[in-house]
Amino acid sequence: MNAQAVGLPDGTFSNVLVNYPGSAHDSRIFRESPLYRDLQAGRKQGLLLGDSAYALSTFLMKPLPNPVTDPEKRYQKAFLTTRATVERAFGQLKGQWNCLHQELRYSPPRCCAIISACVGLHNFATRRHMPPFPAVDDPDDLAEAVEVIDLLNAAARDRKVKQQQIIRQYFND
16 A cells, blocks of 8 residues: 655644555646645645755745755755654654555555554654653655756746745846
8 A cells, every 4th residue: 555644844744645556656646636626725824845856836845956055045944954853753653663564455544544544643653752662763764866847838937936036036146
């Protein structure tokens, strides 16, 4: 099973979606999620940080392929620092629950229940400041290539404009 969860700054997860086969791509799961529809329709506000596999949108920022200006470099540093916090939370989740390290050999509904229970227990323990187990590095999370943003169509330009607005507004001196 493949799961989607939004990592929060406190190391917990929200918006957990567990119902896709393991072969489903992360960006497809997100595009088909209620969270995506809510953000797209404006029913939810906020910005998500995704890796290079996700499409840039007005509500999902991703790393810059080649930051050049100082504001772009500051954006990139803040982006990567925040993403590292989220990746640590996923590492802690996997570190606490060894069953998440390998294939779960149960029926899909039972796998969904197991993964959801692990996330719920992780959130419970984290919010009560119980000491986490050491994080486990996932090589798949560390070896992501940055893709070049396609600026040829109007939708891509709008997304790039939003990203540049954020860079100018929050990362200028």
